Amino acid sequence: MLKGFVYLGGVMGALKYAVIGVVVVVVLATALVLLPTLHRVPVQYVGSPGYEAFVPNGQTINYNGHTDPVGDLILSNGTTIQNVVWNGQYAGTIIQNDNEIVQLNNQFVGQTDPVNNQQYVPLQDFYVIKGQVPVEQVTMNGQTYYVIEANSINPANIAGFYTYQGWIPNFVAAMNMPGTNAAVLPGNSPVFQWTNTTGTVAYETMVYEQYNPYLYIAGGDVLVQPNGTIIPYGVTSSPLGSALFNFTTPQQSYNPSS
Numbered sequence: 001m002l003k004g005f006v007y008l009g010g011v012m013g014a015l016k017y018a019v020i021g022v023v024v025v026v027v028l029a030t031a032l033v034l035l036p037t038l039h040r041v042p043v044q045y046v047g048s049p050g051y052e053a054f055v056p057n058g059q060t061i062n063y064n065g066h067t068d069p070v071g072d073l074i075l076s077n078g079t080t081i082q083n084v085v086w087n088g089q090y091a092g093t094i095i096q097n098d099n100e101i102v103q104l105n106n107q108f109v110g111q112t113d114p115v116n117n118q119q120y121v122p123l124q125d126f127y128v129i130k131g132q133v134p135v136e137q138v139t140m141n142g143q144t145y146y147v148i149e150a151n152s153i154n155p156a157n158i159a160g161f162y163t164y165q166g167w168i169p170n171f172v173a174a175m176n177m178p179g180t181n182a183a184v185l186p187g188n189s190p191v192f193q194w195t196n197t198t199g200t201v202a203y204e205t206m207v208y209e210q211y212n213p214y215l216y217i218a219g220g221d222v223l224v225q226p227n228g229t230i231i232p233y234g235v236t237s238s239p240l241g242s243a244l245f246n247f248t249t250p251q252q253s254y255n256p257s258s
Contacts, residue, residue: 040139043149045132050076050176052133054086054148055126055168056098063087063140063147069094073133073146074169076176081146084135088150090127090158090239097125097236100215101162104208115192116199123204124165125236128175130157130243159244160236162208162216164201171223171231175247179226182247183254191222191230191256198232205234222254223247230254 046052056071068091073084086094101123108120134149150158163171174180185191185202192203205219219234235248 041137043134043136043152046073046075046081046135047129047132048076048176049131051172052076052129053126053168053172054084054094054129055124056086056094058098058102060095061085061140061145063145066091067095069098070145073135073148074172076172078169078173080169081135083143083145085145085147086127086150087147088152089155090150093238094125094127094160097160097215097238100212101125101208104211107211108204108207113200113203115203116195118195118197118200120204120207121197121200122165123162123201123208123234124168125160125162126168126171127158127160127239128172128244128247129153130241154241154243155239156241156243158239159241159248160239161233161247162205162236163231163233164197167201167231171233174223174225174229174231177225181224181252182250183222183224183252184250185220185222185232186253186255187220189220189254189256191232191254198230202232205232209234218248221247221250224254230256 053074054071055074056069059070060067061070063085066087068085068087070083070085073081105122109122111120113120134152136147136149138145138147192199202220202222209216209219215237216234217237221234222230222232224230240248
């Protein structure tokens with residue numbers, strides 16, 4: 001996957017036979033200038049027509065003069081690509097959202113959920129892309145990165161979510177699973193009282209929403225898988241792509257007794 005990296009030295013090697021004298025010196029000098037900088041291969045599309053997710057890890061990088069978030073890209077088939085850079089639209093928004101959820105984790109994780117008396121757990125924001133993802137493989141200072149060219153993605157196909165950090169691969173798998181539906185928990189749902197991580201996360205997403213309604217506009221949603229397993233989650237205020245409306249704005253309620 002993501003093959004085809006072109007080493008610049010090979011290009012210079014092809015040129016040197018066509019030049020002589022002082023031109024050779026110019027070519028070699030140019031090579032010396034370019035080699036320590038950015039190397040890249042053409043944009044490739046990874047994933048499927050389903051759903052992929054970018055998960056920021058809290059690190060940023062200066063790429064082409066912009067500060068971009070770094071993280072993992074989870075593909076619809078479960079493959080995880082590391083050292084991924086989100087470049088283009090929503091880069092600043094993702095950094096802001098991620099910083100805020102880190103602050104909320106620092107504030108709440110370890111405290112007790114007043115409904116089920118369990119300890120809060122770390123939540124993580126992530127950004128789902130509907131369809132294949134344009135990725136460019138680049139090398140900077142000897143490190144290979146995979147740059148998501150976000151400006152080439154229709155904004156309608158990008159939406160932000162948050163859930164327990166250990167569940168994100170399961171969340172992506174569930175979104176791609178035929179028969180999975182999204183629903184909202186009513187305020188008196190017994191799910192909030194479950195003495196397990198599911199009950200804790202369901203309530204915790206609503207707590208985060210209350211503490212920052214400008215970034216986290218919804219909590220208490222769930223993915224309902226065909227086998228009945230649910231994954232609680234919340235939705236960020238941006239990005240909020242309309243193609244993911246069924247997940248960002250569930251139209252049905254979840255009743256665990258039904």
